[in-house]
């Protein structure tokens with residue numbers, strides 16, 4: 001029901017709305033999935049499906065489509081050195097320049113199924129020092145509503161928890177069948193929301209942050225969308241706020257407004 005030309009048309013609208021570029025390499029994998037969505041929602045041809053998507057006639061169709069095209073790979077303590085830099089170094093530097101009593105706010109944009117913000121929460125508990133000095137707020141956002149639901153439930157597979165140490169696993173997780181559920185107080189410690197990073201106003205409604213993690217999403221964007229998102233982050237950061245990107249990503253080609261800095265093995269970007 002969907003041919004290559006249809007796919008390109010759809011990819012064009014998806015790209016403008018989300019920054020995600022659907023290249024032709026994914027056509028053969030996505031074609032049957034997209035056709036299943038069309039079928040399930042009663043669309044007999046691509047034209048009517050595309051019309052409703054483009055003109056936002058069917059909100060659940062739009063969300064279902066987004067949930068199908070996103071790539072959600074994540075796991076606990078991915079690039080662990082970045083969490084170490086955060087809790088042992090960077091948060092102390094930020095603490096030193098913030099007024100007494102101000103809450104430090106950390107955003108994971110995107111959070112996918114939650115392993116990244118929960119890894120930050122676990123790292124904060126292990127470090128112990130900074131959480132005794134300051135209230136810290138953690139927010140995780142993603143465009144995919146399925147992953148946000150999973151993040152809220154806090155149930156993780158064996159593969160996802162494989163880099164968590166045994167004592168941490170025993171202390172903060174409960175085995176439920178084949179899965180592991182993070183304890184309630186940690187689930188309550190992170191606020192999860194469905195937000196599109198390309199929606200500047202929805203992003204700004206989240207408020208100002210001291211630290212933004214944006215790892216392994218911009219690699220799926222093209223340069224123009226990367227620039228837009230980087231400038232949104234810039235506006236959302238408090239003075240001297242910090243951005244962490246994935247190890248294959250770099251701000252230097254995207255936005256010159258950030259100052260590059262190093263902490264241990266981590267490179268990070270400061271709002272100067």
Ligand SMILES: C[S@@+](CC[C@H](N)C(=O)[O-])C[C@H]1O[C@@H](n2cnc3c(N)ncnc32)[C@H](O)[C@@H]1O
Nearest residue numbers: 018070072074110112143144196197215216217
């Ligand atoms: C590979 S995961 C990265 C998760 C985590 N940050 C990590 O590094 O392990 C990429 C996530 O980006 C999300 N994403 C893609 N485009 C987005 C957008 N426009 N707004 C918000 N999230 C988006 C996807 O839904 C997916 O869950």
